[in-house]
Structures are given as C-alpha cells and as structure tokens.
Amino acid sequence: MVTYKVMEGIKKYRFGEPISTDAVLFEGDKIKDESLPFFILQYVDTFEIKYKMDNGDQIFGLGENQRGINKRGGVFESYCCDDAFHIPDKKSLYGAHNFLIVNGINKFGVFIDYPGRVVFDVGFTHKDYLEIKIDDKDLDIYIIKGSTLREITNKFLQLIGKSYVPPKWAFGFQQCRWSYKDAKEVEAVAENFIKHDIPCDSIYLDIDYMEDFKDFTISKERFPNLKSFAEKMKNKGFRLIPIIDAGVKIEKGYDIYEEGIDKGYFCIDKDGNPFVAAVWPGKVHFPDFLNKDARKWFGSKYKLLTDLGIEGFWNDMNEPAIFYTDRGLKEAINFVEDSKDQNLNIYSFFKLKDSFMELSNNTKDYKSFYHNMDGKLINHDKVHNLYGYNMTRAAAEGFKEIEANKRFLIFSRASYIGMHRYGGIWTGDNHSWWEHILLNIKMMPSLNMCGFLYSGADTAGFQGDANSQLAIRWTQFSLFTPLFRNHSTMGVRKQEPYAFDIESTQVLRNTIKLRYALLPYIYGEYMKAARRNDVYFAPLLFEYDDRYSKHVENQLLVGESLMIAPIYEENAQGRYVWIPEEMLLWKVKSYNERSFKVMDEGHHFIEVGIDETPIFIRKNKMLIIGNHANNVADIDNSEINIIAFIDDEATYTYYDDDGISYEFNNGIYWEVIIGIKKIDDDYEINIENKGNNLVKRINFDIVDLYGNITKKTVVISE
C-alpha cells in the first residue's frame, strides 16, 4: 500500500497498480501513513473492507441506487446495469457511484476508485458491518475527513472536479416519448404545447428518427429534411434532442461501421475480432470509448447532427446494454432442444425459462471482450463501469472541437464518478408508480453527493400507465430537478401535460409555469453548487442537527433558501412534515398569487390540494421569483419578485449569466447581492449590483415571524 496526501483532509491509499479511471483530478504526494479507518482483507485476487458501524451510524451517498437516503440495511452493487424494473431489492441500476459518507461519531467519506464490480453491503448481511467487496486487488481508496457532511461532500466534489453546466434552455421543461415517430408527430406535440399555453423548451427524438437504429443517420422517410425541420421547430421555441445509442450496427456500406472497422475502433473479442452483440438494430459492435483515438472519432460524429442545428443529445444503452450474443443464444437454443419431449420438472422448467431471461446483460458476455487502453488490452469486465462515462466524454470532447465556447445539452444513462464533468444523467426506465416518485426524491441528494447535479427522472414514469394525479404530483416534485423531462415508453398511456383532462391540464400548466418563474432561483442555485463544489439537493441533516432532521427521508433542501415536502401518495390530501425551525409555507397554485403561513418548529400535517405545490422558505432566507414565458429565452426578468422570511436579517446573491457560453469561467456573470435588515418595524434593503444590467425593479414581500407582510419595491438605477 502506498499512501498519498491528495488535498487537505484527503488521503489516497493505493493498492497494486490500478487502472486509471480519470475520476479524480489530483495525484497527490506520497506520505508515510497507514491509518485507514477500517480493516482490510486482501485475498489473492479480491479485496474486502470491513467497518464496524455504531448503532447510530448512518451511511449516505452511493448515488443512483435503490432504497433510502440513509443506505444502511441495503446491499448495492456497482456494475452498470440495463435493468428496467427498479424494484426495491435490485442491487444495480445504471450508474456506478462508489462514494459514501459514514455519519456517526466518526465522520468520513470513502471513495473506492475501481471501475469493475464493487459490492457495498451496508449492514445487510451483518447488521453492524459495512462490508465492501471489490473484484480485484488493484485499486485506489480515498478517505475524506471533515467535521460535517457538507464539508466532506464539498471536499469530495473538489477532488473530482467541477460539474458540467448545461445551457440555460435545458432548465426549461422537456417533452419526450418513445417515439414521436416522424416530423409530423413532433410538430403536433409542439402545437399542442402552444395551443394549451404550456411552456416547453425541447422535444426529444427517440430511436425511430434513425434509419434502422443506426447512429448518426436520419430516416429519410420520417424526417426528410431534419435541418429545416430543426430550424422551423426552433423558431417555434422548441429544440430537438436526438438519442445516440452505444452500439453501431454491423452493415456493409454504413460509414460509421466501415470507419470503425478500418481504424480498429471497436472492442474486440479474445481472437482479436470486433466483438459482436445484439441491441436495437440487431448485431452491433461497441466503439471502444476507452481508446482515446476511438473516443475522438466517435465524438467528432456528433457534428453530423450539430451541423443540422441540433444542440443537445442523450446517450443511451451505454452500460453497455446487450440483448443477446451468439454465445448466449446458442446455449439457450441448445437448452430448448435438449428439453424437447422432456418431462420438465420444477428445476428443469425454470432453468429453461431462465436460459432466455439470462440472455441480456450477462456477465459472461462482459467478460468476453476487450478494450485497447493506451496500447494495453483490458478485459471489459474490469472496466465495465467506465463505458457510459467515456461515451459521454466522447460527446463532450467532440463538442469542444465543434464549438468550444458553446454549452451543449448532454446526458447519459450509464455513469461512473467523474462523468459529471462531461454531462448529466437521467435515472433510466422507471415506472409510473407512486413508489418511484419517492425513489426519485431520495435519489436526488445521493446523486448530488456524487457530483451529478444535472439530473432528473422520467417524470410521470417511463413504463406503465400514469393517471393524471400521479403525473401532477410527480411534476410538482420534478419542477425542482435541474433536468425536468416527461418521458414514457411506447404503448403506454399518453402523459404529456395536456394528455389528461381540462382540470389536470390547468394544474400542470400552472406547475410548469411555476418552474419557469422559479428559474432565477433554480438556475442560480445550480450554478452556485456547480461553481462551489456543493450540492443543489440536500437532506435536512446537511443544515439541521436536531434528532428528527437526521432521519427525514421524504423532504429535501433545495439550494440555500428552500425546503420541499412533495406529495408522493395516491389520493393524499396532504402529508406530515417535520419543520426544524420556523418556516414560511407557500402553497403555490399559481406563482403570481401570494398566500403564506408561518409554520412553527414541529411535526405538522399540512393539507395540500392537487393544484398546490408546497414550498417552505427557510428563516432569514429569500426566494427569488421571475416570470414565465413559453420558453427560457423569452423570459423577461427585468422585474423580479422576492419573498423573504425575515427574523432579523438576510442576504441573498442572485446569480445569472448568459446561459449559453462558458464565459462564466472567465468571471463574466452577474450578481445582485440583496440584503434585508429589520430595523424596528421596518426593513432596510441594500442592493449591490455587480455587473447586472438586466434587473430593473425588485418587488419584495417581506414576511416576519408573525406573518405580517411588508411590501416594498426597489428600482435599480443604471
């Protein structure tokens, strides 16, 4: 073991010769130190960590996973997986996020930088032990020390580097469906948004826009002129966001296939031939995204679509998902043949059934292909979790070449720690289940702790039929998630915000308009989190240390001023909320209406009508509200509103920038620093305008602890 001091409070313990994942930005200096906070057991080929948890220890982090914000009691496996049934005992979803924080008398973060399979048994097998099993003996372990959860998180986020920042329009509402199959249908969706006066910034193109599911092709029949269509749609206020899949169809004459073969850019099997698996188009090869030349090549292909006016993409099936391989199919078919005319019993019948179920995403297949990493041949299984990461990195590096100072929208399904620098993620194929709203709520802070700020779930659920109530309640939560997208699979009930009844459309319209009005807050808080290595969503115990806040799993802090308590149960007329200090409750029906209630510290049942989104403004904090428009670019926020809940004084920094370039990295952004101080029965307002030439007028609703409202307006001089 070699120990490095990487940063203040962060040590790296290196075992053997780990494969470089590029998850971490800093190398560190070698030091003499063997002070790991847990036992390690090194076997010939594997590695195990054991930590005895105290009764009160909580375990946070682990990003995209099932179960609670506190992960204690579960077992989780980092091995990116295309599994569309996110039921509670599923161990792996699409991401591999090996960072956790132990919160007890001892507080520390642990990052296992190993890109193959890692199992986190968090008191599942042995209730008092955290046991981490790694399928290898070469790895880096980082230990992050700090006195609070936020401090540990901030340090970890600093270690792995600053978050991806999407364009501001990608904070607008987005509509998807597998698939809006042709230009006519896409246009009809856009017209429906316009007709129903529902804001929306983008419409997605799922796999049917392609010719036979071939990456970087466009169906001539369904989208005869994508360039002019994209332009027409943009003029109506909608960007088109096409999907890109990992597998490249094997087809003579298809240029991407031919080039990949010529240049040797595909993953290979043990005989050195391009590895064959089947996904949407049938047989495909997988680009070797771990080979930097192949990555560059694939990344450059996005230009084929950006040249047509496309400004955003979603990368999919990049675990990589495998439907079947010849090996698997042959074994399954042999098994069927052997079963012919047999009297199948309890064992043989289920074995027969499973032989087909096990065709997809099979570890045997993942073990049977190889990457070329800097000239070294590496078995895929050892680096499985880097695949989606590097596909998205390919895109991001491609965009740099295409137009370095322009922000593109990019997010991925599979991911590993570090990918957050290149793009966001969505949480994959959930269901229109109430349980999945709650899962979405719990997952967001865990993802943020692992660096993934730009994320969100398929709002209203991907699979299964949504009713209007579920679509509304989910939208009322998702309006706070940076990625705010409604998506559903083929064959299920339509769930666009206008797809239900008139009343529900009205509620969804108001809810989505609320999102647009809150953009100054949501975007500003996102940018602050990204620039300060901080989280945007946090569990309550990041800020409150009382005994209840420690365990709240269904309320979140959003940015610095808000707490939310979403409704996630069918037919609920309200819910219980833990309020850790006085807060101002605003049940928003329409963002222009104001009606507040001061809530005292304690447990409360709050009634929440189907048309209400409850927002809690924290004490001595401000919520900034702009205006809506039908897309982000059209919003006029020269006059903004602030709701402030003031005991004595508060300061809030309203952040904004051009929303399209990376100039904020060069110090080009605007800040309005707003100070409010209670003096006797009045308030003194101070505004410091740093480079802001946009806000002309701020209207204040200042509410005190007794619920008295003072209205003020400040006109900002040039």
Ligand code: GLC
């Ligand atoms: C995968 C994706 C889903 C997409 C579908 C078709 O299941 O997760 O979002 O709609 O593929 O491309």
